[in-house]
Amino acid sequence: MLSGQNRMRSSADFSTTVRSRARSGRRNLLLYAAPAPEQRPTAFGFIVSKAVGNAVTRNLVKRRLREIAALSLKDHPEGLAVVARALPAAATAEFPELRSDYGKAFSAAVARVRPARPVDTASTEKGSDE
Structure with missing residues (x-):
């Protein structure tokens, strides 16, 4: 279960996250991610419409x-x-299917927020010679 500190509550937080460019969609949901200050705990918000x-x-x-x-x-x-936005297909999705879609969307969105740092081969080679 998510604790209170990990729940997004203000509409400003939702808006900022949804407007971020890191978005990933799957059959059952759309997932938006944005960077937050490093010392702040990760916060999740959920949008499930009628x-x-x-x-x-x-x-x-x-x-x-x-x-x-x-x-x-x-x-x-x-x-x-x-922020996870449930799509109408989520209503009939089983838990494992929803978890799979969430995992794939989460990985893709986080990769856009935190791009992988390239490995500096020059410093690696220099360190191996010594």
């Missing part, structure tokens, strides 16, 4: 997304703001 289904279905989808987000928090405990 297009997903009735209140019972929307709450089920939100609970599943919160649980999946809590699992991804272990790898990225700080420095990210993430």
